[in-house]
Amino acid sequence: DSGVTQTPKHLITATGQRVTLRCSPRSGDLSVYWYQQSLDQGLQFLIQYYNGEERAKGNILERFSAQQFPDLHSELNLSSLELGDSALYFCASSGTGDNEKLFFGSGTQLSVL
């Protein structure tokens, strides 16, 4: 168990809908990262937050947004969903002392029908 909690584990929705994925980092970790894993793209970095502030941005679509709350949990919002958004979404966290080593949650499997 990595200590990173993601909910829900599975999400099935329709095109055009909006969903929210939730992540609780390891206790004490200030950084939260979101990754998307699909069969044809592998693990792609989306966005990183550090202590509530956006720190780095990757290949995140404009339809997607994220935030990190004062209690350090994070949410990834996906809107106007398309079939191609179906993927595994992972959250990872890291601490202040070893920022480069990421600990991943079990992921949320999103299926857009």
Add this chain to the structure above:
Amino acid sequence: GESVGLHLPTLSVQEGDNSIINCAYSNSASDYFIWYKQESGKGPQFIIDIRSNMDKRQGQRVTVLLNKTVKHLSLQIAATQPGDSAVYFCAENNDWGKLQFGAGTQVVVTP
């Protein structure tokens, strides 16, 4: 563009043998490398890391080798066990907050 890639998509290994998983990276500025293991239905799990000022690092049954001259990284697993069956990813972190993953290698351990 910059990329991290794996040479072999699938590696079949007999139980008890040693496994070697290879990874090529293209960014010579990368200074930190990580190997992750991902089992079915789970998130990537940290195995071992190495910084660019080292060329070898050992863990429990695993060894990572870094050859900066040819930009090559490898993971060696000693005495491979059925529980080692998984997808293995190499990743580089040359830009804080952007851990860039390779495509992954599926390791299948046969009895």
